[in-house]
Amino acid sequence: MKADVLQFTPDNFIIFTSNRIKMDVGKNLLKLKNRLPENVKLVAVSKTKPVEIIMEAYNTGHRIFGENKVQDMTAKYEKLPKDIQWHFIGHLQTNKVRFIAPFVTLIHAVDSLKLLMNINKEAEKNNRIIPCLMQFHIATESTKFGMDLEEAKQLLESEEYRQMKNIRLAGVMGMATFTDDINQQKQEFGMLKNIFDVLKSNYFAGSPGFIEISMGMSDDWQVAIEQGSTMVRIGSSIFGAWN
Numbered sequence: 001m002k003a004d005v006l007q008f009t010p011d012n013f014i015i016f017t018s019n020r021i022k023m024d025v026g027k028n029l030l031k032l033k034n035r036l037p038e039n040v041k042l043v044a045v046s047k048t049k050p051v052e053i054i055m056e057a058y059n060t061g062h063r064i065f066g067e068n069k070v071q072d073m074t075a076k077y078e079k080l081p082k083d084i085q086w087h088f089i090g091h092l093q094t095n096k097v098r099f100i101a102p103f104v105t106l107i108h109a110v111d112s113l114k115l116l117m118n119i120n121k122e123a124e125k126n127n128r129i130i131p132c133l134m135q136f137h138i139a140t141e142s143t144k145f146g147m148d149l150e151e152a153k154q155l156l157e158s159e160e161y162r163q164m165k166n167i168r169l170a171g172v173m174g175m176a177t178f179t180d181d182i183n184q185q186k187q188e189f190g191m192l193k194n195i196f197d198v199l200k201s202n203y204f205a206g207s208p209g210f211i212e213i214s215m216g217m218s219d220d221w222q223v224a225i226e227q228g229s230t231m232v233r234i235g236s237s238i239f240g241a242w243n
């Protein structure tokens with residue numbers, strides 16, 4: 001449909017714009033997937049997007065979606081097909097774990113022992129083992145969350161962690177500084193890859209399930225993959241800008 005054949009009355013303007021969004025989301029997603037190496041998983045970050053738009057992505061066959069607000073993810077889980085794998089990618093408050101514990105597929109951003117203990121407790125209540133990633137602070141911005149290597153070691157050596165039966169640590173996650181400087185992005189993603197390697201050899205040598213490095217977003221995923229990402233979290237270049 002060409003824009004120039006349309007009369008922009010209020011009614012068909014709505015039809016025109018919603019068709020346009022519809023076509024783009026599926027197309028954007030498939031184009032992006034074609035560019036990803038086979039071993040790199042895509043988390044389509046659908047935060048702030050309504051269920052109708054998410055269905056456009058779902059209808060291409062995609063099943064992994066990421067949300068960063070507990071309330072939104074729970075509401076979307078209830079409305080959307082049950083074969084969607086929901087990844088929680090945002091900062092998770094301890095007292096909200098119980099809302100997502102029944103269905104979440106992967107929690108990306110574990111940044112404290114206290115949070116992990118709570119996830120373990122809620123997972124147990126649901127008779128599940130919940131896979132989690134440890135979030136590391138690799139950016140220069142102090143606003144971003146995450147542990148450093150020392151804190152992670154303390155967590156992994158704690159008695160509390162040893163006792164946990166209902167979580168499984170599957171790898172690491174991080175966000176680079178918001179910058180155009182590719183060398184800085186490289187350096188920060190490289191740091192996360194290095195942290196992963198250190199943890200893998202010191203704590204997870206016998207754990208084939210410790211495999212994920214979740215890094216890379218719309219503006220820096222190529223650099224992240226170069227540096228060893230196994231999972232990219234991409235929103236705006238699939239769904240358009242956040243509103």
Ligand SMILES: *Cc1c(COP(=O)(O)O)cnc(C)c1O
Binds near residue numbers: 068090217219235237
């Ligand atoms: C929003 C968000 C993303 C996706 O960001 P885009 O730049 O829109 O691709 C990835 N990870 C986290 C943690 C986010 O909050």
